[in-house]
Amino acid sequence: MPYDPASYDPAPYDTPARDTPARESRATGAEDTLTPEDWRAAGYTPPTGIPMLNAGAPGAAPWPDRMRTLLRTPMHERPGYERTPTQERPPEVHAKNVPRILDLTLRIGELLLASGEAAEDVEAAMLGIAHAYALDRCEPQVTFTLIGISYQPSLVDAPVTADRVVRRRTSDYTRLAAVYKLVADITAEEVTVNDAYRRLAVIRRNRHPYPVWLLSLTTGLLAGAATFLVGGRIDGKAWLVFANAFVAAILGDRLASLIARRGLPEFYQFVVAAMPAALSGIILSFIDLGLRGSVVITGGLFALLPGRAMVAAVQDGLTGFYITAAARLLEVIYLVAGIVIGVMLILYAGVGFISNLNPDASLVGVDYPPVQLVAAMVLALAFAMLLQTDRRSLALVTLNSAIGWSSYGVLVNADVSPIVATGVAAGLVGLFGQLMARYRYASALPYVTAAIGPLMPGSAIYLGMLSFAQGHSSAGLVSISRAAALAMALAIGVNLGGEVARLFMKIPGGAERPELYPALPRRAAKRTRGF
Template sequence: MPKRGRAGDGSETRASDGAPPTEGLLGSAAPPLTPQTTIPLAPAPQPTDGLLGPSEPRSVAEDTLTPEDWRAAGYTPAGGSAFPELRAGAPGAAPWPDRMRTLLRTPMVERPAFERTARELHPSAAGRNVPRILDLTLRIGELLLASGEAAEDVEAAMLGIAHAYRLDHCEPQVTFTLISISHQPSLTDAPVTADRVVRRRASDYTRLAAVYRLVADITGEQISINDAYRRLARIRRNRHPYPVWLLALATGLLAGAATFLVGGKLDGKAWLVFGSAFVASVLGDRLAALVARRGLPEFYQFVIGAMPAAAFGIALSFNDWHLRGSVVITGGLFALLPGRAMVAAVQDGLTGFYITSAARLLEVVYLVAGIVIGVMLVLYVGVNFNARLRPDESLTGSVDPPLQLVAAMVLTAAFAMLLQTDRRTLPMVVLNSGIGWSTYGVLAYNAALSPIVATGIAAGLVGLFGQLMARYRYASALPYVTAAIGPLMPGSALYLGMLALAQGHSSAGLVSITRAAAIAMALAIGVNLGGEVARLFLKTPGATERIAPYLLVPRKAAKRTRGF
């Protein structure tokens, strides 16, 4: 019988002499008894290129897909469409909005691909910079959309930037608050998609002009990605061309000029009305800025900004001097009506961007509702205290064409300053406004046409000449158009509708408000039609058979949605 070891005597009994020692909780420092066996590493897996086999260096001529396969899948063939002698890079000296809008309205299968060298077509040439290119494209698109550009123009700019940096198969998409872009080089590569949310909007047409120049240089392949980022950072840091105090004075000047525009009289009372509208608009602007710094939404800013003009108009009516209080209220409305958003909303709807158009129209409705609520609250108080508001005596008075033309041009200059338009652009904007208001005056007063028809025709000329001026300066048409349509805004019709509702005449009020909506629609459609006419009949520079033959093809319109 074997003996058991006692504790502390140093003896130890093993079940088998050849058993390995246990490691315990902390392990054993003893070397392993069995020798280690080295297993060779498995060979690296062969990289594959999707379902079509391993990726091997190959030229474009050795593509595994035929042009018919590419077209059936909805992609442009890697060698481009059957256009003779496409020039490498940007297609000639044609303006980039025309070039990219043509490509944007062309299906992907029909888009021509620019000729690229074998080095440019190598995956490593564009793969390293795809995220940066897409990010730069989104940042520029965000600035354009926040400045009020139409969705189609934003998509055209994004497509032009992607093409300039060798990303041919890109699809940009713009909605009211979200912009995105997707790039898929071929059917065998994974797509890369990036998006960006637009949360803040600001009307700064000086910055918009700088962004347009940046896009023109990028699409002309004159600057690199790093230089484009540096210029974009400088554009974002640029200060506004006009100080805050001057913008406040411009708001008052706009409302004061509107009193001469709708009143049509130049007498001693007119200057008192002018001063009242000036002070009321400046006070409303400062109150709106105060609540904006407190974080209140824009709707409440319009409610508060509309109240001082209505209060001053009510105060002028409590006397026997027959002061034109209704003119003061109407002048204050001209300083608040959202003409920029309305034109952009209608333009998006006419070009097929219905979601963005609906969102912008809803924004316009909310802003106008804020103006109506702010004015109606004061009007109800004034009507209950028997305020002597006589719009028939003030808004339909004598017509003085020279005075109204000067007032319209002054109103446009003040409106352009509020939109931060460049100083060098102001004379051309004022000239365009004079053309539009003169056309409206001749048609409405001399030819006795309907104000809606006269507004549409005048707005069409404003859009046409604005597009011509933009082409001459290689810039956006918004600075030349938005402020120029300011005198044509339906301020008096909107006020008459609100006053009728406040006095209990609901039928007359609805008729006036409907008329104001019709004038606004005619204004926006006329501006869009004038721009489209300019692009339709003007010869595109650089569109030759050798440089850019696809620009000679008739330009397609927006998609039809009814199946024919």
């Protein structure tokens, strides 16, 4: 229903109380005397609302696409849904529900952000929830630890704002999938506010899909699979290395859990978790059996590297959320520093005792494709279980990891730079992960985060630490720089693959684009361009 300037009536916004001439004067000064054209020219939403469109209505396109379109559009240009008579409520009832709607929005946004979702996706979900409950003039704001939302009906009405602090972060992708389903139902306007609260309470009470003892064994399996991925051989010695990495990873996991129950920060947990694998590698280097202690240490690193936080940091930076991106990147730096300190303490002791640590024994390239492909798939499967991924999604995650590692192996064997090969492989993982997520109507994180596990730069980090421990500072800097370049290529590739997938997705309105869009074209976000 297009907006008709002739229907503009400022009477509902007049101030009724006029006891004295002075009060009448102040009230008259506060009245809304602007025309709709003045409101638009000033960049604000007119008091009578903005034109309502059927395009982008519930069910027209997936909610992430619809909400990203609105999120990247200035508020005074955002089209609202055309409300049906059953959805229209008296103003007093609607105003009473505003605080509850904002609280529900913040609670769902908190769960998404704590699960590792990118800041733009969290804001899109929050905007979609508010939009579905008829709060069309909302502005969500997400930072690393604080999320907020502001609702302002018009310039003559008082705004309502609410904030929520994110203090705990979880790695439960089963819960994330349930939250995504709840957001999809809310944005389709199929769930009332009360029902949404009930479903959210059920989601919070849900138990993890895997028991603690199984997760501990899975940690060992991940480290053990990484030894085959790095070593590339199957023989008696390889199985002994696997067993050492398996036991060391489980011991590190239990020690980290023990100090976590004591309330120590996550940094110290990573320091302690990295020590058993490094100690096991040092012990193997003393034994004259030809066992590769460096492979054990490298395998232990794969179980600790924060791939989820790294990908989210780069994605936030690429989409313009620089504060959140910087905070996530700082978190990654601290966690990696904890791993480095834990391993370096053991390495310095081992080098002091002249242990036989050979850097070349920790990296063989892609020389044994069948063995390394199976190892990569097992590693991704174990990683997905550690992230509490739903059982029904494990097969797709494993398949996506096979696609990524196979493409990486083909490119490396074709003499392509490992950094370029990592970026291309990560792009394919991001592309297929986004397509799998669209097929399952879920978040792309479960299909991407675990699948990039085999591509993590564990070997480069270990080589850098060993070089520093042996006194070769130049070689250590080269290895650490290479690890940083691999990590950046990995994160950018995943993000680019997801953006490419969205190019083929249905956009709000489809071919039936309304007339309002040519009149109010979508504007790009402001960026500094060299000045």
